[in-house]
Every structure is written in C-alpha cells, then in structure tokens.
Amino acid sequence: xxxxxxxxxxxxxxxxxxxxxxxxxxxxxxxxxxxxxxxxxxxxxxxxxxxxxxxxxxxxxxxxxxxxxxxxxxxxxxxxxxxxxxxxxxxxxxxxxxxxxxxxxxxxxxxxxxxxxxxxxxxxxxxxxxxxxxxxxxxxxxxxxxxxxxxxxxxxxxxxxxxxxxxxxxxxxxxxxxxxxxxxxxxxxxxxxxxxxxxxxxxxxxxxxxxxxxxxxxxxxxxxxxxxxxxxxxxxxxxxxxxxxxxxxxxxxxxxxxxxxxxxxxxxxxxxxxxxxxxxxxxxxxxxxxxxxxxxxxxxxxxxxxxxxxxxxxxxxxxxxxxxx
Amino acid sequence: xxxxxxxxxxxxxxxxxxxxxxxxxxxxxxxxxxxxxxxxxxxxxxxxxxxxxxxxxxxxxxxxxxxxxxxxxxxxxxxxxxxxxxxxxxxxxxxxxxxxxxxxxxxxxxxxxxxxxxxxxxxxxxxxxxxxxxxxxxxxxxxxxxxxxxxxxxxxxxxxxxxxxxxxxxxxxxxxxxxxxxxxxxxxxxxxxxxxxxxxxxxxxxxxxxxxxxxxxxxxxxxxxxxxxxxxxxxxxxxxxxxxxxxxxxxxxxxxxxxxxxxxxxxxxxxxxxxxxxxxxxxxxxxxxxxxxxxxxxxxxxxxxxxxxxxxxxxxxxxxxxxxx
Numbered sequence: 001x002x003x004x005x006x007x008x009x010x011x012x013x014x015x016x017x018x019x020x021x022x023x024x025x026x027x028x029x030x031x032x033x034x035x036x037x038x039x040x041x042x043x044x045x046x047x048x049x050x051x052x053x054x055x056x057x058x059x060x061x062x063x064x065x066x067x068x069x070x071x072x073x074x075x076x077x078x079x080x081x082x083x084x085x086x087x088x089x090x091x092x093x094x095x096x097x098x099x100x101x102x103x104x105x106x107x108x109x110x111x112x113x114x115x116x117x118x119x120x121x122x123x124x125x126x127x128x129x130x131x132x133x134x135x136x137x138x139x140x141x142x143x144x145x146x147x148x149x150x151x152x153x154x155x156x157x158x159x160x161x162x163x164x165x166x167x168x169x170x171x172x173x174x175x176x177x178x179x180x181x182x183x184x185x186x187x188x189x190x191x192x193x194x195x196x197x198x199x200x201x202x203x204x205x206x207x208x209x210x211x212x213x214x215x216x217x218x219x220x221x222x223x224x225x226x227x228x229x230x231x232x233x234x235x236x237x238x239x240x241x242x243x244x245x246x247x248x249x250x251x252x253x254x255x256x257x258x259x260x261x262x263x264x265x266x267x268x269x270x271x272x273x274x275x276x277x278x279x280x281x282x283x284x285x286x287x288x289x290x291x292x293x294x295x296x297x298x299x300x301x302x303x304x305x306x307x308x309x310x311x312x313x314x315x316x317x318x319x320x321x322x323x324x325x
Numbered sequence: 326x327x328x329x330x331x332x333x334x335x336x337x338x339x340x341x342x343x344x345x346x347x348x349x350x351x352x353x354x355x356x357x358x359x360x361x362x363x364x365x366x367x368x369x370x371x372x373x374x375x376x377x378x379x380x381x382x383x384x385x386x387x388x389x390x391x392x393x394x395x396x397x398x399x400x401x402x403x404x405x406x407x408x409x410x411x412x413x414x415x416x417x418x419x420x421x422x423x424x425x426x427x428x429x430x431x432x433x434x435x436x437x438x439x440x441x442x443x444x445x446x447x448x449x450x451x452x453x454x455x456x457x458x459x460x461x462x463x464x465x466x467x468x469x470x471x472x473x474x475x476x477x478x479x480x481x482x483x484x485x486x487x488x489x490x491x492x493x494x495x496x497x498x499x500x501x502x503x504x505x506x507x508x509x510x511x512x513x514x515x516x517x518x519x520x521x522x523x524x525x526x527x528x529x530x531x532x533x534x535x536x537x538x539x540x541x542x543x544x545x546x547x548x549x550x551x552x553x554x555x556x557x558x559x560x561x562x563x564x565x566x567x568x569x570x571x572x573x574x575x576x577x578x579x580x581x582x583x584x585x586x587x588x589x590x591x592x593x594x595x596x597x598x599x600x601x602x603x604x605x606x607x608x609x610x611x612x613x614x615x616x617x618x619x620x621x622x623x624x625x626x627x628x629x630x631x632x633x634x635x636x637x638x639x640x641x642x643x644x645x646x647x648x649x650x
Contacts, residue, residue: 138486150587152587152588154479154484155480159479159588160589161463161588161589161590161591162589162590162591162624162626163589164589164620164621164624165587165588165589166587166589167586167587167589167620168586168587170583170586170618170620171496171497171583171586171587172496172497172498172579172580172582172583172618173497173499173500174498174499174500174501174511175498175499175579175618176499182620184617184618184620185617185618186499187583187586187618254497254500255497257497258495258496258497258512258583259587261492261493261495261496261512262475262477262490262491262492262493262496262584262587262588263477263484263486263490263587263588264485264486264487264488264489264490264491264492265486265487266486266487292509292510293495293497293500293509293510293512295489295492295495295507295509296489299487299489301487
C-alpha cells in the first residue's frame with residue numbers, strides 16, 4: 001500500500017438509484033472509488049449508513065482512513081442546507097420526506113468533517129472547476145437523467161437565487177403539455193426526464209405500440225428503463241425508443257434556448273446519466289432544436305458535454321470539503 | 326427662475342413611439358421633463374436631433390443649460406454599446422438598421438458627456454436604485470409594452486450575460502405557438518406584446534368578431550392600438566379586448582414562472598407601458614397564471630409593480646450619467 005495521501009478528501013454523490021463515492025487528492029485526482037445501490041427501504045439512517053460504508057470502500061481502495069480525510073462532501077437530492085448540513089424532502093429516497101441531519105450523522109460515522117450541497121449544483125461546480133466549463137465565467141449546467149436538473153455558475157460563483165435556482169428542467173416548453181414527476185405541465189422534464197420517458201413508453205406499449213424496451217429491461221434484470229436499456233433498444237432500432245429520444249432531445253433544445261434567452265451564459269454544459277451516455281450522439285439534434293427559439297440564433301453559446309462523466313457528481317461533491325462550513 | 330441646480334443630469338428614454346426626457350437632481354429628484362413623438366421618417370441623425378431638442382425642453386423647464394449637466398444618459402432600443410456609445414440595429418426606429426454613434430452625436434449637440442444603455446436594462450436599473458426593487462439584491466424586470474422586454478439585476482449588479490441577457494419576452498411558453506415580431510414561435514411576446522395583441526385583434530376583426538377597438542383607435546386619432554385604446558375598450562366591456570388581455574396576462578404569468586424556476590430571484594418587477602397601466606388591475610391574474618408552473622408554488626418571489634411609472638426609463642437612463650464611460 002502506498003503512503004497515506006495528504007489532504008485527501010471524500011465525495012459522495014447520493015442518487016435515487018445509486019451511491020457513488022470517490023476519494024480525491026489535494027489536486028482532485030481520483031485515488032479511489034466505489035458504487036452501491038441506494039437502499040430502497042428503511043429511512044435516512046439506513047441510507048446514511050450505506051453512504052458511509054460506500055465511502056469507506058473507496059477509502060480502502062485509496063489506502064486512506066476516513067478519519068484522516070480533510071473532509072467529505074455530499075451532493076444530495078432534496079433541499080440540502082449547506083449551513084446546517086440538514087437534508088429535507090428528498091422524496092426519491094426511502095422515508096426521507098422530513099428533515100435529517102445528514103452531515104452530522106456522517107461526521108460521527110466517518111470521523112471527518114462532512115458538508116452537504118445540492119446534487120446537481122455540485123456536479124455543475126465540478127465541471128466548472130475541473131471539467132468542460134473550466135474556460136468560462138458563467139455557465140448553465142443541464143443534467144439529463146432520471147429527471148432534468150440544472151445549475152448555474154455566474155461570474156465564477158454558484159448562483160442559488162433564494163436557494164432553489166437552476167431548475168431548468170421545470171422550465172416551460174408547452175403549456176398544458178404532459179406532466180412531470182413534480183406535477184408540472186409541459187416542462188422539459190415532462191418530455192426528457194428518464195422516468196417520464198419510461199412512463200410514456202409504458203403507455204405506448206399498453207396502447208399496443210410494439211417495443212422491445214421492456215423485454216430488454218427484463219433480460220438485463222432491471223426493474224426500470226435505465227440509460228443502458230435505452231441504449232440497447234436504440235441499437236436494435238426500436239421505433240418507440242427512437243421516437244421518445246427524439247421527443248426528449250427536442251424538448252431539451254427548446255428549453256435550453258429559452259434559458260439562453262433569459263441568461264445569455266458563456267456556455268451550456270450537458271451532463272447527467274442520459275447526457276453522458278447519449279450527449280455526443282444527440283448534441284447536434286439538441287442544437288438544431290434550439291435554433292428556432294433562440295433570440296439571437298446567429299450567436300448561440302457553445303453547448304458542451306460534461307467531462308467528468310459518471311464520477312462528476314462525486315468529484316464535485318468533494319469540492320465542498322475544501323470550504324469551511 | 327431658481328438658481329441652476331448643481332450636478333443635475335439628463336435622462337432620455339428613446340422608444341419606438343415617443344421620446345421621454347427628464348432632468349434630475351443629484352438625488353434623482355425630477356426637475357424637468359418633456360415628451361415628443363419619435364420621428365417616423367428620416368434616419369438616426371433626425372432621431373438624435375429630436376432627442377436633443379426634447380432634452381433641451383426638459384432642461385429649460387428645470388432652469389438649467391444642457392452644457393452644465395454632469396452628463397446625459399440614454400436608454401436605447403437595439404444593440405446599445407455602453408463602451409463605444411454606438412447604437413446598432415434599432416429596427417423600430419427609422420433608417421436605423423446599421424450603426425450610429427449616438428452618444429458622440431448628442432455630446433456635440435448638447436455640450437455634455439453622453440452615455441448609452443439598453444432601454445429595458447436602464448429601466449430595471451432605475452427600479453433597482455430608486456423604485457420598487459430597492460429592497461432587493463436580485464430582481465427580474467419584465468417590461469410589458471409594445472414588446473415584452475426584460476432585465477436582470479443579480480447580486481446588486483445588472484446581469485447582461487454576453488450582452489443579450491434578459492430577453493424574458495422571448496422565453497417559450499408554447500412550442501409551435503404564434504410568432505412574435507422577431508419571428509419566434511410561442512414566446513411570451515407573441516401573446517402579450519402590444520403589437521402582437523393588435524395583430525391578433527386585427528385578424529379576429531377580419532374574421533368577423535365584433536370589437537370596438539379600432540373604432541376607439543380612430544376616434545382618438547391613433548394609428549395603432551395604444552394602451553389608452555385598450556383601456557377604453559376594456560371599460561366598454563369589449564369582448565375581444567377582454568379576451569386578448571386575458572391571453573396576454575396568462576402568457577406573462579406562465580413565462581415569469583418559467584424564469585423564476587431558473588433564476589429564483591428575490592422579486593419580479595412588472596413595468597412597461599401596458600404594465601404601468603394594467604398591472605395593478607391584472608397582477609392577481611398574472612400571479613394566478615404563474616402557480617401551476619412554479620417549481621415551488623408555496624414560495625414564489627413577490628411580483629411588484631414598477632414605481633417610477635412613465636418616467637422610469639428616463640430616470641433610469643439618467644443613472645448612466647453617474648458613471649464614467
């Protein structure tokens with residue numbers, strides 16, 4: 001085992017499907033990583049225990065004890081209060097409708113200072129500090145995954161508004177359109193969020209449209225349409241899969257154009273599980289969908305793919321541990 | 326005549342319909358004002374000459390010579406370059422498709438330093454410094470007039486993005502919807518811009534709908550549906566007028582909600598010719614239209630009416646003359 005790295009930090013990306021952890025060096029090199037499924041039963045304590053175990057696994061790989069870490073940052077869904085370390089209303093996690101002192105809990109378990117932040121915002125911060133957004137001062141991050149999240153960096157600093165800014169996924173593209181998971185009608189997420197794409201695929205299948213999506217899902221032992229399932233279906237030229245991806249990328253382009261008209265950022269960064277997997281292939285289509293809705297179509301900001309990939313959320317979270325609480 | 330006020334400044338709001346000028350004291354009290362119709366023929370030189378004459382008229386009223394002014398600020402349509410004082414592509418002004426050195430021209434004519442800024446942004450800056458937005462650090466200004474303009478102040482400073490931020494009027498509410506003056510489909514302005522409301526009224530009238538809008542317009546000696554014409558028609562319970570105002574306020578509410586989801590500002594300020602005239606009456610309706618589309622409908626930012634009224638643009642422009650170019 002190599003000597004214990006000095007000033008290493010931990011990062012945890014807490015998602016509805018999986019927990020991803022990393023240990024990074026002082027210069028943000030990944031020294032260890034681990035991944036576990038997010039518990040689907042129990043409550044916040046159980047999720048926190050699994051997070052700690054998953055971080056310990058990454059620390060083992062990096063050859064460092066968690067007690068020696070400078071700190072551990074957590075990118076969390078729900079309302080993550082950076083000041084208090086409390087996470088509230090993380091409705092895609094089991095039994096987490098109320099408030100839970102996540103930072104405090106992990107601090108005790110891991111023996112290192114812990115910090116929480118919004119999952120999408122830390123991923124954007126990661127891209128800003130270390131990834132595709134490095135050359136820019138102001139960026140809009142769009143994270144296309146189970147839902148469609150977003151985050152802003154303006155003049156080099158995260159823009160949180162009154163605490164809830166960056167919900168690009170809930171920007172309107174068609175009043176009266178289908179509803180998203182949060183019940184809003186016609187927003188980007190209603191068309192492009194992976195869980196909403198699944199809902200639409202189920203209703204198309206139920207109404208008799210032929211699709212292999214659910215057969216592939218079962219073959220792969222999944223209980224939902226993961227991005228891997230979509231990928232496989234597209235490869236098999238599944239008509240429904242192609243249609244729904246087209247619908248999603250169109251909505252993403254239109255909504256991003258609307259956001260650009262308001263903010264005119266230097267760049268847009270596309271990330272998230274679906275964004276990382278399909279971005280390269282479908283970016284031209286997303287840009288094409290933007291055009292008719294841009295205030296100044298001759299001068300759009302560049303739309304770039306997130307560079308930190310699957311580990312981006314966890315690496316971005318580790319940045320939180322650089323600041324004092 | 327009272328003694329010449331020290332450190333007085335001039336402000337010019339250059340609109341497609343009218344030129345509004347003010348002279349303000351060091352503490353932004355209005356000392357004089359004047360208003361003239363914007364020339365509809367000729368070119369930038371003719372418009373600039375009329376602006377200078379209109380400012381001189383306000384200066385006469387204030388008992389100050391323009392040469393004694395600390396400076397003159399101009400809120401301009403088109404692309405107003407603050408650095409160079411050049412205004413380009415002001416397509417709603419006669420012969421102003423190209424570039425014209427507006428600040429330089431007025432400097433020579435008036436004998437005082439001149440500064441240009443975007444018309445809507447200076448109006449927002451005015452509300453921020455002196456009006457309804459004074460208590461806040463971050464606001465979205467929505468200016469409902471001939472078009473629907475917007476401006477942002479974030480962390481106490483105008484947010485211009487790469488130079489074109491704040492185009493809230495061109496945010497999407499219904500893909501594939503009607504087109505706005507700039508040719509975008511389904512944006513707020515397509516429904517709520519006064520000139521687009523007029524276009525829709527004309528097409529309804531042409532298809533046989535009964536409306537008094539155009540009779541009132543002629544009676545008042547107008548060649549377009551001014552906000553005064555709309556007001557009169559609403560008073561007479563004109564069905565088409567009520568319908569189109571309803572359609573406009575709905576679009577405004579939906580689009581503002583979408584902007585709030587992205588930016589989460591501390592407040593929204595509604596101004597502009599239509600906003601000033603109808604805001605008080607229809608604000609409840611606009612807020613109601615926001616609700617279903619807000620990410621967090623329990624906690625919307627306040628939506629307030631601009632307080633500087635018709636002079637707001639010119640007073641905001643005068644603030645430009647406080648800075649060195």
